[in-house]
Amino acid sequence: MTQKLQAVRGMNDVLPADAAAWQHLYAVAAEVFGAYGYGELRLPVVERTELFKRAVGEVTDVVEKEMYSFQDRGGENLSLRPELTAGVVRAGIEHGLLYNQQQRVWCTGPVFRYERPQAGRYRQFHQLDVEAFGIATPDIDVEVIAIAAALWRRLGVSGFTLQLNSLGTPEARTQYRAALVEYLSRYESSLDEDSRRRLGSNPLRVLDSKVPATREIVAGAPRLLDHLDAVSATHFEAVQRGLGDLGIDYTINQRLVRGLDYYTHTVFEWTTSQLGAQDAVCAGGRYDGLVEQLGGPATPGIGFGLGIERLITLIALQQAAVPGNASHVYFCRFGAQAEAAASNLAEQLRNQQPRLRLTLNAGGGGLKSQLKRADNSGARYALILGDDEAAQSVVQVKSLRGEGDPFLCSWAELPAQLVRLLGL
């Protein structure tokens, strides 16, 4: 069977028309993260499988059944990263960034999860990641959450709900876990199959279940927040106060437990009702034990991962402004002399005005069809250079968007004229 050559299932191309939104998002994100003093970290897409097993957790779905794992030619067990935090921590430890110091970093790139694709869920997707290390106080929890809020503001997207919870210290969590298991065990026969399995492996995830019968049981379960030790409770209150001071609204969701094992204390999720079932756009939390768990010095950390595809979808849905990437001008040229002159002129213009986006007609065609191309390109102005104009060293400048009548402009004055017209 000859199979048509096509992209791998769940892995999408981003076409030029859509890339404008991506570029805009990256530009704004880099600016916002930079404004908070976060530096970019660039990491490999492939890591040792062991890293994710130890960081994310051996019994999580992500590691158990969603990783792209393989052996390379040397027999190493490697995986495409299913998330970014583990790699960030690995790099931090490896390069000594986490020894007794603070680090604020961000990271972006593709991540991979072998899942059944659906709206907002792909096998290769992209995340923006923000992480802060070496700061145990709740002010950094607030800062990290505020960064996301700032990003929404700068992008002009809205309608999020910030859900907040605390998992407490590992000790508190262990204690709570025991209480929860004891409670749930009493109803074991009434639980759904998944939940019964998780009772042994990862009981907190049962809280998250959507099965009605299980939810009923969960409703009467001991509450995590009631089991917080004094330190955790104080920390959580401080986070809430800090968010309140910044005017960031939130709701406490006691069932928010997150699917990755490394979280402690604060966990949060920015969700929206506009994306269907995959409603989490940005999620994260504190992971005070992770660095040590991966062989580094005991170092507190907190961060979030943000789904770029989901955010891009929201931007489109809410029609938030995205600067266009169309050319400013389309240069029409015809006649042997004029074509050569136009080619030189175009180079000069681009050199003198690096911000100018100029498409030079190629492939010939009559003026009519060239102007058609100019119009379709989305350019604001057309430059027209035929042999008549060339003989006088001028070009015709013609608005394609009803911004005044065509006029002739000398080659010498053209750069200044374009700057004026385009507001470069």
Add this chain to the structure above:
RNA sequence: GUGGGCGUAGCUCAGUUGGUUAGAGCUCCGGAUUGUGAUUCCGGAGGUCGUGGGUUCGAGUCCCAUCGUCCACCCCA
């Protein structure tokens, strides 16, 4: 991994109870006095009807399989 919807021109779709050369709109290309777009008029290009089997005198239309896609479960960003 489970369940359901859908796969006909680049795009959005129509194709009557299976029946002669598979249609429309948009896009694209060309033309309407030889150098002026987006409007109008005329013309043109473009499809092995996802793929492979099967039923039939005959299948885009029915059956099976397969791939893809969409949505939900699950999981998460």
